[in-house]
Amino acid sequence: MKKIYAQEKYCIGCRLCEVYCSAVHSEYPNDLVKAFNRSKIVPTPRVKVEEDRPLSFAMQCRHCDEPHCLKACITGAMYRDEESGAILNDAERCVGCWTCIVACPYGGIFRDESKSKVVAKCDYCLDQGDPACVKNCPNGALKIEEGGE
Amino acid sequence: MQYVIVGNSAAAIGAVESIRNYDTENPILVISDEPYHTYSRPLISYYLTGLRDEESIMYRPKNFYDRYKVETMLGRRVEAVVTEKKQLKLDNQEIISYNKLLIATGGKPFLPPIEGATGPDIYNFIKLDDAKDLKEVAQPGKSAVVIGGGLIGLKVAEGLLKNEVAVTVVDLAPQLLNSILDAAGAGIVKKCLEKKGMEFHLGTTAKTIQNFGERKIVGLADGKEVVADFVVVAVGVVPNKHLVEDTDIKVNRGIVTDHAMGTSVEGIFAAGDVAENYDVLFGQNRVIPILPNAYEQGQVAGANMAGQKSVYPGGFAKNAIGFFGLSMVTAGITTAPDETFQEYSSQPTEDRYLKVVIKEGKLVGFVRINAVDRSGILTGLLMQQKDVTDLIPQLISEEIGLIDLPQDLRKARLKGDAVQ
Numbered sequence: 001m002k003k004i005y006a007q008e009k010y011c012i013g014c015r016l017c018e019v020y021c022s023a024v025h026s027e028y029p030n031d032l033v034k035a036f037n038r039s040k041i042v043p044t045p046r047v048k049v050e051e052d053r054p055l056s057f058a059m060q061c062r063h064c065d066e067p068h069c070l071k072a073c074i075t076g077a078m079y080r081d082e083e084s085g086a087i088l089n090d091a092e093r094c095v096g097c098w099t100c101i102v103a104c105p106y107g108g109i110f111r112d113e114s115k116s117k118v119v120a121k122c123d124y125c126l127d128q129g130d131p132a133c134v135k136n137c138p139n140g141a142l143k144i145e146e147g148g149e
Numbered sequence: 150m151q152y153v154i155v156g157n158s159a160a161a162i163g164a165v166e167s168i169r170n171y172d173t174e175n176p177i178l179v180i181s182d183e184p185y186h187t188y189s190r191p192l193i194s195y196y197l198t199g200l201r202d203e204e205s206i207m208y209r210p211k212n213f214y215d216r217y218k219v220e221t222m223l224g225r226r227v228e229a230v231v232t233e234k235k236q237l238k239l240d241n242q243e244i245i246s247y248n249k250l251l252i253a254t255g256g257k258p259f260l261p262p263i264e265g266a267t268g269p270d271i272y273n274f275i276k277l278d279d280a281k282d283l284k285e286v287a288q289p290g291k292s293a294v295v296i297g298g299g300l301i302g303l304k305v306a307e308g309l310l311k312n313e314v315a316v317t318v319v320d321l322a323p324q325l326l327n328s329i330l331d332a333a334g335a336g337i338v339k340k341c342l343e344k345k346g347m348e349f350h351l352g353t354t355a356k357t358i359q360n361f362g363e364r365k366i367v368g369l370a371d372g373k374e375v376v377a378d379f380v381v382v383a384v385g386v387v388p389n390k391h392l393v394e395d396t397d398i399k400v401n402r403g404i405v406t407d408h409a410m411g412t413s414v415e416g417i418f419a420a421g422d423v424a425e426n427y428d429v430l431f432g433q434n435r436v437i438p439i440l441p442n443a444y445e446q447g448q449v450a451g452a453n454m455a456g457q458k459s460v461y462p463g464g465f466a467k468n469a470i471g472f473f474g475l476s477m478v479t480a481g482i483t484t485a486p487d488e489t490f491q492e493y494s495s496q497p498t499e500d501r502y503l504k505v506v507i508k509e510g511k512l513v514g515f516v517r518i519n520a521v522d523r524s525g526i527l528t529g530l531l532m533q534q535k536d537v538t539d540l541i542p543q544l545i546s547e548e549i550g551l552i553d554l555p556q557d558l559r560k561a562r563l564k565g566d567a568v569q
Contacts, residue, residue: 003565005563005564006563048523050550050551050552055552057551057563059551059563062565063565068525071441071448072444074441075189075192076207076208093205095192095195095200095201097469097470097471098521099440099441100525101469101521101522102528103441103525103528104528105525106525106529106562106565107522107525107526107549107550109525111521
């Protein structure tokens, strides 16, 4: 299973990954300005930049082989996409109980503030080609690969 | 080879999905006394409030049984297991043979010794049928007494209140949510619910329930009486283990299971709320009746039924729950049982409270009220049992991140699959 890996040494904490992640999950996936200026509520980014200068890195769902979130999900909303292997959340079935948030040791699942009471997590931008965070990182600090560092 | 699973909830579904990872051919039979497609038990509180209907509380899609090649006998009760013949006796006298059996019969309501605690207008809140019955009577303007101020009691109380039913909660414990919260956290929840109009009699217990015309009078141990239209007994759940009574399957509080989720009888497994297994934080065997553990135990049982060597590492309680928008997550031991444990917490406010319980430098429990975000990072530390002495201020701050962890733990988490 491929994962997105953060290269701490190249991350400068610019948060462009968060910006592009929000945009790509908004009603205007291809337009940053509209995504931020026209969305009623800008979607919560599904990647989180953590920073304690000089250290910073971006973190998102690990798409685990043994996903704690999926096992913990009380509704069955969290599932593994058979084709890609990605762990996805079905917003229709999610009730926003937050059990997956307390189950995920990586802190990779977020409360989505743009929708009422559901969780947001990395979906690898499956319908967009490469993940937006990886594509738009100016320093190549995010890499998608099998078993990186 | 015939797999038989008694039960149709999280543990059963975990087992089915796991068996089919390893064995796509041999038949699986699921038997349940409930007539429904697999549904999520915790979602019955969403059904009661009207946020979800019967269709949308289903735990797996409609095509689940077809897809996983599962035969079902729904609405059929298993009366007995005859271990020496590897057979089940059903309520219609039918005999079912099995090679591998999973008992995933869940929990049933604990009925305290209250005089008059059965009969009409007295309800429980465990199954969909319970919620359907309650939904019928939960009409605006009615009143209810809920006996039990734990997870089930408060969820049903909240649901009734949202249906404009006046609710009084009675609990023997001096605080609410005794099993998952400490006194300070429970105080925040109580205030929130009182503001919504809920009334409480804590530190006392219901002794009698008597008819009073069309209504009920609940007599309390402290001498008070509460009159209401109906009563919900929601004191807790106990393992639904009638199936294994009078067999050689070893039972303690729940059905005793080993690391493979096997019982004392070969070929018979148990998982979920009916099973007792190792609590890694309490250091002893316990029943931990929560859905995530049920699913995971079912998965392990299923793998072993299919001939794998899968190990259940033990579990601990973790809960995410909310009332009227007050969200909280708690895990493990939330009140220090003795002086070998230390407690550290934020100053509780009206709607926020963060706390950790530490033993020998390791995290053994936490409470986070209105500070849900990224709380799983703490859950990971509970699982890993690494020394967190230097992290305590961060652990009770709202902004917990992987960046707060020591470098080795941080790197391992960034890599993924580091916490099993």
